[in-house]
Amino acid sequence: MKFVFSLLLMVSAPAWSKNPILQQTEKKVSVCKLCDRVDQFERMADKSEELAGSEWGREVASYKYSADAKVRRLEYKKVLHLAGRLLSFDKSGEISVHLPDMKDRDAKLYGEILREMSPSQAKELDDMEKKMRKQYDGKTEL
Amino acid sequence: MGRRALSQKRILSMLFASLLILEPSMTNAGSWSYTPVASSGTSAVDPATGQPRVLYGNAQPGVNQYHPTIYVPPPVTATTPSPTPNTQNQMMLQMAGAMLPAVMGMLGKKNTPATGASTNPITASNPGSQTPASAPSSPSGGPSSSTAADAPASSANRPYRGTQDEERDPGTPTGPGQSSPPSGDIMEALAKTAASGMGLNAGSGMCYRAVKAFIAKALNKNEGCLRGIITGGSAIDAHRNGSLKRAGFVDDRSKCKTQGVIRVYSGHGGGRNAKHGHIEVLGSDNKYWSFFSDYRPIDEYTRGARKLEGCYVPDPAKIAAGPLAKCGPFTGSMIGGGSAARPRAKRNSR
Secondary structure: OOHHHHHHHHHHHHHHHOOOOOOOOOOOOOOOOOHHHHHHHHHHHHHHHHHHHHHHHHOOOOOOOOHHHHHHHHHHHHHHHHHHHHHHHOOOOOHHHHHHHHHHOHHHHHHEEEEEEEHHHHHHHHHHHHHHHHHHHOOOOO | OOOHHHHHHHHHHHHHHHOOOOOOHHHHHOOOOOOOOOOOOOOOOOOOOOOOOOOOOOOOOOOOOOOOOOOOOOOOOOOOOOHHHHHHHHHHHHHHHHHHHHHHHHHOOOOOOOOHHHHHOOOOOOOOOOOOOOOOOOOOOOOOOOOOOOOOOOHHHOOOHHHHOOOOOOOOOOOOOOOOOOOOOOHHHHHHHHHOOHHHHHOOOOHHHHHHHHHHHHHHHHHHHHHHOOOOOOHHHHHHHHHHHHOOEEEHHHHHHOOEEEEEEEEEEOOOHHHHOEEEEEEEOEEEOOOOOOOHHHHHOOOOOOEEEEEEEEEEHHHHEEEHHHHOOOOOOOOOOOOOOOOOOOOOOO
């Protein structure tokens, strides 16, 4: 009997440890939290670009970029790609005016990411960045 | 004893076997993910009403939500029917009938203007006014003294096409000498002007320019003159420089949610938008209008990236006694066209 019970315990122990109810789910630590957030808006844009453009415009102004160059590269890549996609759906102009702020933060990286993008999207972003810079930094009456 | 021991062994072996069978399914049961879905924020059941948000088939809440296959006849409403082909034909006929006198005039008299202006009792009294067909394509068109009362609230989503598109109200006083504010509440006029969609033509980021145009039209003041009084390039200047106060507006925080109020915001958190702030008018459609519109004020819209600095309401007595009183009547808005098409603003006509 003892043998049987000990055998039973030995067999059931691994099953118990892998019990989905008591299992401790390990949280996947993301390197780039901002990238995850942008990915969520990418998925939203797959459903409705208009809604995603409006919603993303609400929070893009508050984005803070990482001091780590590698992480910042990832962030810039994600943000600029989504900006290129949603620029025409940005009714509040928050995405547009965020472009010169991004360029001021890291002009070299901004240029590199733009060169990696499709020429049409890169041109659209570049033109908008210049327009916004002129508009906001010049003597234009806003 | 032997039998009992045997049955015990059988039970244990069965238990053991069942565990062996169950174990793989338990280990492969997977785990739950608690990652929130991208800002969807909706649940299947509305907590307020307890009714399901999404129903299937022809299900209607409270009618057949649990039996969606049961046929529910469509509700009969007394709303105005949408234009059907027949009503569209009738509308076409009415339009043709309205145009007939003008066409007849063209055929009969060569000197009669083809616009039909002479036959229109509204525009006949004002020879300077033009019908949309004959108006120039420039956004700041010919002389016009239309006011905010003209702007229909239903045209909130229609882009503002300049003064020539507006339907003229026969009750609105016209004429070059007319420079006093329109009858009725100025705030109501401001709310209606904002809701007309006029600001959509100002261009992205041009909130202050759009609001200045709203004020000029609502007060029936020359926009160039008004811009010489309500000065500043950034929206926050309306508050910090005291531009609105100088023009006769009062900062009244109790009226921040009243239609027609002018809300001025500062920004924080860095960036150009934060530096320049924002300004908007609560329209008659309950949307907050500048160069764009939303049902949320900008401080809510940008999730706290803006801070409300002032809620300005017009004081008719102060406006009448202030520098705006010397401004001429509204002659068309300067927003909408490009800088080349836009007439040069007279900074101050005083």
